[in-house]
Amino acid sequence: MKSDQLILNNPQSSPADLAKSKKKKMNAKMMAYYLMVIPAALLFFAFHTFPAIQGIYYSFTNWNGINLDYDFVGFKNYINLFKDTAVRDSYLFTFKFAIFAGVLVNIISLAVAIGLNAKIKGRNFFRAVYFLPNILSVLIVGFIFNFVFTSIIPNLGEKYQIEFLTENILGNANLAWIGILIVFIWQSCAFNVILYLSGLQTVPTELYEASGLDGANRWQQFWKITFPVIAPFFTINMVLAMKNALMVFDQIVAMTGGGPGTVTTSISYLIYTGGLAGGEFAFQSANGVIYFIVIVAISVFQLKVLQKREMDM
């Protein structure tokens, strides 16, 4: 207001007034920036950070999610988490699953990507086919494979007298996780193949020609030329594949419901079933907090280790 009046009263603005009006323009500009950012930050806090804090808060209570009153119980939920066999089993299953998934998805994706990058017929067609699973609903793909494992493969096994195919692996406590792993790989490779392919296209072809003249074989070319260039893609793909595998949920719902028994109950599936239907709201909130710490620790660890490798190469 004040600078407005000054300018109005004094048509021949002094340099000081000009500076003030410029400052006012700056303020209006900053105001616009604040208006762009602050409401979004508040919404994000209200619907993302606040529930996360609430989760931490409830993890120190004994709330079952339904009753009106609850008590604080300190670290009791956390202590019980480490004693609970269902929780322990879910972590063991999820880690086993994530390690196999991370490694296999990356090996298969890289192999397919190298194939797609070679001189092949119909490359664009095949590229489109390999990416197709990425656009499909994870849940529905799970339902489709559920039928493949429970009915189609056993029927084929019986028809052609192939003993090991006659069993429904989703009903076998020792093999059910492999069924889920296959679906996960089938769908996750789509994204990783395309990412590796875009990495491979950044490898300069002259390097291959030069090393070919030097007598390097294919294997040496891969480890000395290709892999160092695509190492950053390896990092992204490994972190993403492991993170998605640690969060596995839809496939479990569609294929096993956590069974047979509880052998394929992943951490997120346990938090969902125990916390929302099982009356373990507070207990599973504590589980969620530990799960969060585990995911952050693994992601940071992977980024550190893999990035160090990248620099060493």
Place this chain on the structure above:
Amino acid sequence: MRERTNWPVTIFIALGSVAILIPLYISISIALKNPQELAESALSLPLNFHWENFTKAIEVTNFFNAFKNSSIITIFTLVFTLLTNSLVAYGIARNMHRKLFRNLYYYFVSALFIPFPIIMLPIVKQTSALGLNNTAGLILLYVVYGMAMNIFIYVGYIRSIPIELEEAAIVDGCSTWGVFWKVIFPLLTPINATVGILTCLWAWNDFLLPLVILSDSAAATLPLVQYVFQTEFGADYNLAFASYLMAMAPMVIVYLFAQKWIIGGVVKGAIK
């Protein structure tokens, strides 16, 4: 490098793509058969097309209602995400030298590390207390949760746009808002495509968030309907697969036409 076609690799790639296509072929084949034909063989080519599986599935699952729900959620999420997330990212990108904005950037992006299950239980209580356990609430959550990833994508892109372009517009009397809508937003088209594709795929296919948030079954999305009707399908797999196909069809059709575009967009989102 030899320019000749590498046949062994072509065969390897072709075999791999069969592994991708077989489950989809099976789905189509089952959806077109009747129970007797399915009992004989699931893999054989469907000879008589039993389109009534589809009409029955439409009736049983109230397909058009779920289709409408999924479409509304996806379209509104898409529009609001593109308009708001880009604006927030612009505000941050042009002020990264200021502590508040830089911290907000890290605040949004660090949320990428927070797994949904830690939020899941409280957000269910929160949305139902606020009356947001419906389509509108779901759209709001998609737009808000999407910010973590989208701000990361947008900020990187906006910072590569030369600031001189904006200064020219300011000299012409544009306000900061005008600069964004008239100068910056049109320049964001390639990255808007990326964010838009990722957002559509997420909102259309997501299962967990509708599962925990939506309380009214009439608001159910397409994936949720497949889950809810799983018991109703019972042993009628022909019906179930017809329903699965119809739920996946819209995205597949879009993909058939915009395949190059979609792949390019997704890659750009990942490597920025």
